[in-house]
Amino acid sequence: MALINLRNMAINQTGTIVAVKxxxxxxxxxxxxGLVPGxxxxxxxxxxxxxxxxxxxxxxxxxxRNNEADYxxxxxx
Numbered sequence: 729m730a731l732i733n734l735r736n737m738a739i740n741q742t743g744t745i746v747a748v749k750x751x752x753x754x755x756x757x758x759x760x761x762g763l764v765p766g767x768x769x770x771x772x773x774x775x776x777x778x779x780x781x782x783x784x785x786x787x788x789x790x791x792x793r794n795n796e797a798d799y800x801x802x803x804x805x
Contacts, residue, residue, distance in 0.1 A: 734769075734792070734800040735781075742770045743802035750799035762786055763800060 731746060745767045748758055762785050763769070772789060773782040780791040792800075 729803050729805055731801055731803055734771075734797040734802050735794050737771045737781075737802060737804065739771055739774060741804060742768065743804040744768050745800060746803045747801040748799060749801060754796065754799070758792075758796060758799065761790055762788075763792075769802065 732743075734745075737743060745763060745765050747765055748755060748763060750758065767785060770784040771781060772784050775781075779794045781794065781797060782789055782791050
């Protein structure tokens with residue numbers, strides 16, 4: 729298994745969040761969206777310029793900007 733940044737995941741690639749490497753208001757907001765270590769995610773879609781990215785998390789879909797995705801480390805098979 730490899731550790732990569734969420735920003736570098738391909739469409740339809742799945743992985744498990746290992747770490748959220750930001751604190752403060754942004755870190756709190758990311759964690760409140762359910763993006764916490766141990767959570768399985770799938771990249772579903774990207775906007776035409778690759779920003780933002782749509783994620784499938786716990787049966788729901790949410791979007792993140794790439795500058796927010798940079799702080800999330802994911803383990804992929």
